[in-house]
Amino acid sequence: MRRRRPTLLTRPARWEPPQPAWLDPQPVRQHPGVALPAHTRSVASPGPWTSRWAFAPTWQGRAGAVIDYAVWLAGRVDLLTAARTELAGANLACYCPLDEPCHRDVLLDVANPPADPLAGGRAVGLTLRRPWASLLLVPRHLGGIPIHTCTWSTDYRGPVCIFAGTRIVASAKSTAATAGLDADWHTKQTGWLGAAVLVNIHRAGRHCCQPRGAHPRNHDDRLYHWVFTNPGRLALPTYGRGFLGLRAVSWTVLMRRRALGFTHLRPSPDPSTPTPAAPPPGASP
Ligand SMILES: [Zn+2]
Ligand SMILES: [Zn+2]
16 A cells, blocks of 8 residues: 655745736836826825825835825825725826835725725735734834744735734733833734834844844744834724734725725625635744
């Protein structure tokens, strides 16, 4: 009798954010003095859709500027409504190169809000346990903990929307209290809390990122430190549901569904939504 080969549990292939279909409205690069293509609206300066944070000198600063814009836009119900009438269905143009973080990505999602924001979009989302999720969005100089310890890595760098899941890590509460933060308040924060820029991932060593990052207990522990900067927090969290791994989501996860024109507060589960590649067990912090 032939013995069946044991199934190897392999790590997932490199994760890459899925691209919206070519029929969806696309980002366009605008050039001074050059006419825009058909079906394209400019969201660059000057105009009502300009981002006042757009002129950061570094890539990290520009990624943070996109987060600042998204968090600010989440509170502007007037602009969220106007985007759906003035920008829906149009390609959106800005002077930023297409491979740079730009606020036109936020506006593309907001102008064409999907019924299920987890079905894909131009942002990236991550579920963290409580209160780690909330602590990550506190500025570092105010005692924030911008290091996420994880058993897997990714090539993605850029803005990440942070979802505070249902699970609570008791040890994190004492870490918060040691940092002088209100552990109970941070533990109560659930849902989409805001976003931060993922700038670096490295193998956790015994002495790096102390006292904020966990270190391997023995040589077999494969742990990574995900380093975040430029946190942007919503005034109030928005409703959502957790998921495994890093996945493409719509920037509208940060917006209230009523402000996006949806009358049903909770999106119905979409059976056609593909299941994301699951990271190895224990992937969350
Ligand atoms: Zn731009
Ligand atoms: Zn480290």
